[in-house]
Amino acid sequence: MQRITITIDDDLLAEIDAAAEERGYQNRSEIIRDLARAGMQQSAKQAAPAGQCVGALVYVYDHSARDLSKRLVQNFHGHHDLSLATLHVHLDGDSCLEVTALKGSSVDVQHFADHIIAERGVRYGHVVMIPAKPDTKPGRKHRHK
Structure with a gap:
């Protein structure tokens, strides 16, 4: 096992700590390991499907964090195609x-x-991706007027 130092905000x-007490964990390390494992499993299940997709990116951020708003805007301008x-x-x-x-290749x-x-x-933050496949079923056409 490795000993690491991490920084976590008070909230x-x-x-x-509340979840650890409620679930009967003996210490923070045990619950953080379990939460990390659960997060890794969830990430594996949500691995990007191949091809094109549409997605919804939902995130909450501290608008007073140093230069964060500026960095976010720059990221979006740098990926305006998505x-x-x-x-x-x-x-x-x-x-x-x-x-x-968002819309583009699932990898991007x-x-x-x-x-x-x-x-x-x-x-x-959380992203939900839905494969974008052309509709090939007969009689199901979608048109915008």
């Missing part, structure tokens, strides 16, 4: 929620979402 640590639209909601004095519709969408979620100051 998240309080949630981890982003269709973004909904921005002010949750409170410090937190913003954004929901972004997943890579972009991972990069946004990993930004310092992003407190929560």
